[in-house]
Amino acid sequence: RKEVEQDPGPFNVPEGATVAFNCTYSNSASQSFFWYRQDCRKEPKLLMSVYSSGNEDGRFTAQLNRASQYISLLIRDSKLSDSATYLCVVRSGGGADGLTFGKGTHLIIQP
Amino acid sequence: DTEVTQTPKHLVMGMTNKKSLKCEQHMGHRAMYWYKQKAKKPPELMFVYSYEKLSINESVPSRFSPECPNSSLLNLHLHALQPEDSALYLCASSQVGTGLPKETQYFGPGTRLLVL
Numbered sequence: 273r274k275e276v277e278q279d280p281g282p283f284n285v286p287e288g289a290t291v292a293f294n295c296t297y298s299n300s301a302s303q304s305f306f307w308y309r310q311d312c313r314k315e316p317k318l319l320m321s322v323y324s325s326g327n328e329d330g331r332f333t334a335q336l337n338r339a340s341q342y343i344s345l346l347i348r349d350s351k352l353s354d355s356a357t358y359l360c361v362v363r364s365g366g367g368a369d370g371l372t373f374g375k376g377t378h379l380i381i382q383p
Numbered sequence: 384d385t386e387v388t389q390t391p392k393h394l395v396m397g398m399t400n401k402k403s404l405k406c407e408q409h410m411g412h413r414a415m416y417w418y419k420q421k422a423k424k425p426p427e428l429m430f431v432y433s434y435e436k437l438s439i440n441e442s443v444p445s446r447f448s449p450e451c452p453n454s455s456l457l458n459l460h461l462h463a464l465q466p467e468d469s470a471l472y473l474c475a476s477s478q479v480g481t482g483l484p485k486e487t488q489y490f491g492p493g494t495r496l497l498v499l
Contacts, residue, residue, distance in 0.1 A: 304486045315490040316426065317472055359425060363486055368414035368479050369427030369439055371488055 275299055277372035278360050286382050289350050293377050295343040295360030302372075304363040305336055307345050309356045310376065316359055319345075347379075355381045386410075387491035389474050396495045398464060400497045404459040406474030413479040416488060417449060418473040426473055433479055434458060464498045471495050 278295045278302035297305075305322035322334040332366065333346040338367055343360055377382050388406045396402050406415065414433050418426035430449040430490040431439035446468075448460040457474055 315492050321484060340430055368431050368433035370431055371440060373425035375425050
């Protein structure tokens with residue numbers, strides 16, 4: 273059973289377009305939710321944490337639906353530099369607990 | 384500063400070698416983590432240290448031996464590895480506590496390991 277599921281893509285979108293990623297998680301006890309971005313041969317970097325009420329950071333908007341166990345990420349006015357793999361990440365416990373990663377969605381922004 | 388450093392960046396070792404990976408952070412984080420990432424796969428948790436004590440071992444083979452000598456340092460000792468252990472080994476750190484943003488984990492650049 274996959275704990276965090278994402279569409280692997282790739283998503284090929286033109287520069288300036290809006291792109292949406294979705295993710296579902298299976299563990300209803302999951303407490304914290306994140307989107308990380310990973311560039312080729314680099315480490316994952318936090319893009320944004322996902323709060324229950326939804327949150328926005330510039331061109332990026334994240335939403336969480338606990339009832340449906342669904343997380344989304346919206347990127348508006350996409351830039352060439354947004355090309356990367358976007359990882360949906362959940363954490364089930366508090367304290368010190370590991371992260372569970374989705375397989376990632378590969379995004380390619382085309383000029 | 385959200386920097387986690389890892390050394391070496393690259394490591395090639397034979398199956399009979401003993402080597403160590405090192406990770407360091409100076410953010411005052413008291414939780415540190417080792418993850419393994421194979422090509423085109425997401426990171427997978429190996430170990431968690433909380434307040435310098437091992438709190439989670441995700442059934443990792445004993446040829447991987449973690450060590451946390453102090454709150455800033457995390458080592459991963461490697462011995463008698465197999466070629467399938469070749470991967471990117473990522474270290475991360477976070478505060479200990481519940482709720483965001485305390486639980487946010489920050490990753491180092493990783494050590495790319497090749498076992499021959």
